[in-house]
Amino acid sequence: MTSPRLADLTTAAVGGPARHYVRAETERAVVDAVAGADAAGRPVLLVGGGSNLIAADAGFGGTVVHVATRGVRTLAEDADGVLLEVQAGHPWDELVARVVADGLAGIEALSGIPGTTGATPVQNVGAYGQEVAQTIELVRAWDRREGRVRTFSPEELEFSYRDSALKRGTVDGSPRHVVLAVRFRLCRGADSAPVRYGELARRLGVEVGGRAPLGRVRDTVLALRAGKGMVLDPADRDTYSTGSFFTNPILPADGLGGRVPAEAPRFPVVDVAGRPLADRVKLSAAWLIDHAGFAKGFGLPGTRNELLGLDGAAVAGGRAALSTKHTLALTNRGGASAEDLMALARTVRDGVAAVYGVELVAEPVIVGTSV
Template sequence: MLPARLRTDADLGALNSLALPARAALFACLDSIDDIAEVGAYARRTACRRFVLGGGSNVVLDDAFDGLVLHMALRGRALIGEDGEAVYVRASGGEPWPEFVEWTLAQGWGGLENLTAIPGSVGAAPIQNIGAYGREVGELIASVEYVDLAEGTSHVVSRDDCQFAYRDSVFKQRGWHRDGRVLVTAVVFRLPKRWQAQLGYAGIADTLAEHGVASLATADARQIAKAVAALRQRKLPDPARLPNAGSFFHNPIVEAGHAARLAAEFPAMPQHRQGDGRVKLAAGWLIEQTGWKGRTLGPVGMYAGQALVLVNHGGARSADVRALASAVAHDVRERFSVELHVEPITP
């Protein structure tokens, strides 16, 4: 017998920001711990395939998924403690990320302002270790709470045990984000009381000036959040108007020797040296140099305003997305000998 929360042959078209037509054989919207326990037990009994769907902003859904899609909708956020250096805030996995960031700023807690307006859910943030404008979320996470759906057990892992790296975490390293094993139920954030602005990213200072902030030294967290939101709005299309999944490729990281050879051949190529000596390249710049910015392939294309963003101009399916991603990656590989890796995940 199916748990009350389960639906069959569910339409997922409205649950992914690329607006791809997709259906799931089984679907459950989970908004309580009891729901998670009941549906998780059913999944273990039946050994069905699982996929965890958060805000749907970082996925490429196939036309049909023959297993169980779990939509995380657990809500709640609260201050749970503080010490001399920080406040500790706990947010449930189904909290929409932009709303959560805005709430922390409204309470006077800085730290997450550079990550404002990123689509998605709190539960997805540590898995991807989302980052933008000089900040990664892993820097501000104290712990992550999750359920192992394969074992039916609950766990709490510290920031160190999450093994955060560029767009990476232990959850991705072990493949748990792809096989639907882990459901992040809550994240605890450590937000510093001695707040310091992160203003190193190009464009933030100019945007602050446009918003009437004359001196960077006087900018507060909410002003920076408004500047970041304005920058995102200029660069990235609104998924409600032009469906997309945000940045579609990771910025590739290459060995120093390879980067030096590229710099000699392409002096204008942006390069950012990493702590381990390797060099991060700008995927958007690489894509633009191969002529894909603003170019289409069938119903999909790379956005004219930002070459890193793949957009659905209408009627696209997952096969169209894969074809374009493959073509772009091929051309970048041929010209620069650099591999591009897709950022959104697929069930």
């Protein structure tokens, strides 16, 4: 079969052809594809939903393994909750919709996030006050170095903000440990887990730490995400992206210096158990980008960063731009290349560093090119 272009497998819709391509619909097929490529000495790139990946315009010279496994299995249940095992290729939002409908709480605030379940522990996916680290009980993965299936406890996964041991073992999109399935422990109840995010709490009409009906939380999160162009819509160019491109910077609480003004939003940093880390502070990447002069839509014809004297369309010819709904998303406006997105990312990153002295870090996996 003809190998697809990575542009056809990713939500940013950029990237050249794969030299070898395997669509793996079973765990055995995933392991065989990866092990076969390793035995042949070919580089491996894993693709699930493609929502956190930007691949080079030249494509990928090794084997692209498209993880397309599906399935949700109940391993144990009692009056308080259930233990579910979910295949790595199962679409994430399908899982969230299912558990909310079943009256299971713990991941409802993660509604609308594109991609597959197997990617969530790698990135410790989080939004609106929830992270998957709060509900993951075990990850089962293929260890390419040892040639065997391994299981990882939450402690072994070493979760932190948008990070894990699995992510740190991944180089250029090629992981040492290939996630096969993820186990989640979820609680029974008509109401959500405590709402920890201020914007969500306000929309729900509850105090931070309060609860709301599961379905209402899901619907509210979907509406919030759609308003920011963060729910996939083929008719909306603002959704042709990897979602939030930069992570919110976490810095020493006493190391901000005088360049970040007092009115810049600051958020507490907590560990996986929810304990605050007094010596760290989280800043808003979106606020820094906006206040460094990069408004929504920067990159489109007619846009300009007056603070830094930058013409938006000169960056990538109008083919790549910040979302018109949210400054954290770098979007393909139609016909953009990976290098167009990288040029825009570099411009924003360097501009924020010039104004505030804060280095923004890219969140997606970037293969064959760089910011």
